[in-house]
Amino acid sequence: MKKTFKIFLLCAGTVMLILVTATSLFIYRIKNGFPVKFETDHPVINFPAAKPAILLFSKTTGYRHSESIDAAKRVFLNMSKKNGWYIYETEKGGVFFGELLKNFKVIIINNGTGRLLNAEQQMAVKEFVESGGTLMGIHSAGDFSHNDWPWMNKNLIGASFSHHPLHPQLQAAKVNIEKDIDSTFTHQRPASWKQTDEWYIYYSKPKGVRIVAYIDGETILPSGNLFLIQNKDFGMGKHQPVAWYRNVGQGKTFYTSMGHDTAVWKNENFVQLLQNAVLWSIK
Numbered sequence: 001m002k003k004t005f006k007i008f009l010l011c012a013g014t015v016m017l018i019l020v021t022a023t024s025l026f027i028y029r030i031k032n033g034f035p036v037k038f039e040t041d042h043p044v045i046n047f048p049a050a051k052p053a054i055l056l057f058s059k060t061t062g063y064r065h066s067e068s069i070d071a072a073k074r075v076f077l078n079m080s081k082k083n084g085w086y087i088y089e090t091e092k093g094g095v096f097f098g099e100l101l102k103n104f105k106v107i108i109i110n111n112g113t114g115r116l117l118n119a120e121q122q123m124a125v126k127e128f129v130e131s132g133g134t135l136m137g138i139h140s141a142g143d144f145s146h147n148d149w150p151w152m153n154k155n156l157i158g159a160s161f162s163h164h165p166l167h168p169q170l171q172a173a174k175v176n177i178e179k180d181i182d183s184t185f186t187h188q189r190p191a192s193w194k195q196t197d198e199w200y201i202y203y204s205k206p207k208g209v210r211i212v213a214y215i216d217g218e219t220i221l222p223s224g225n226l227f228l229i230q231n232k233d234f235g236m237g238k239h240q241p242v243a244w245y246r247n248v249g250q251g252k253t254f255y256t257s258m259g260h261d262t263a264v265w266k267n268e269n270f271v272q273l274l275q276n277a278v279l280w281s282i283k
């Protein structure tokens with residue numbers, strides 16, 4: 001074998017190895033989060049009296065929706081000023097501690113991905129909700145990167161995430177508010193609007209929940225087919241839930257699969273839905 005051919009084979013092999021390693025690490029990070037660090041120092045928080053306190057938690061250890069996360073922070077801050085709420089915004093898990101959490105009315109997981117909390121901190125959230133608090137989740141709080149937190153998957157999401165469309169990734173659809181639900185949500189005007197988003201596809205509809213909003217899944221192209229993954233072209237049918245709530249113990253949870261990018265936070269109807277969700281949480 002000629003020397004140049006041997007060198008070529010060696011180089012090609014090295015490039016392949018780098019590509020396979022990088023792809024494997026990327027997939028691992030998307031599904032589990034990497035690197036992962038659990039913060040355990042408890043912050044000192046001066047809660048203002050007589051203002052409902054909201055914990056906005058924006059930690060990610062997997063894929064990060066950076067622009068949407070930052071836009072959401074601005075929107076929730078404005079909303080809080082307008083409504084007389086107190087927002088505590090953090091990316092550190094040390095706040096998930098019973099004595100601190102009991103000062104909050106609502107926890108919002110703002111596009112969190114990957115492993116976020118250790119077992120003790122996850123337990124603090126369960127106890128917070130079961131004793132009357134509300135857990136809210138936005139978009140990637142409901143993706144497949146939270147397998148270390150089965151309680152949240154069951155009680156916030158209630159369905160198993162499959163994929164999101166890729167052809168194209170962002171698509172316009174009409175969001176419709178359901179009628180027979182808590183009146184805080186039916187005050188939404190208009191009761192339907194057009195939104196461009198990354199529409200999450202679940203293997204089934206969420207179980208044990210009240211649907212707040214849905215799209216007609218037959219009006220979007222649901223394919224998430226990718227090289228070597230060719231079975232992701234099914235959709236969720238005409239009634240595809242995109243927001244839902246449920247009671248858990250004395251508390252409740254609200255989740256919306258919408259919220260991929262910064263544009264949605266400029267959509268006043270989407271923002272109103274989130275505001276209604278907080279109003280419903282604290283009433």
Ligand SMILES: [Zn+2]
Binds near residue numbers: 065259
């Ligand atoms: Zn997304």
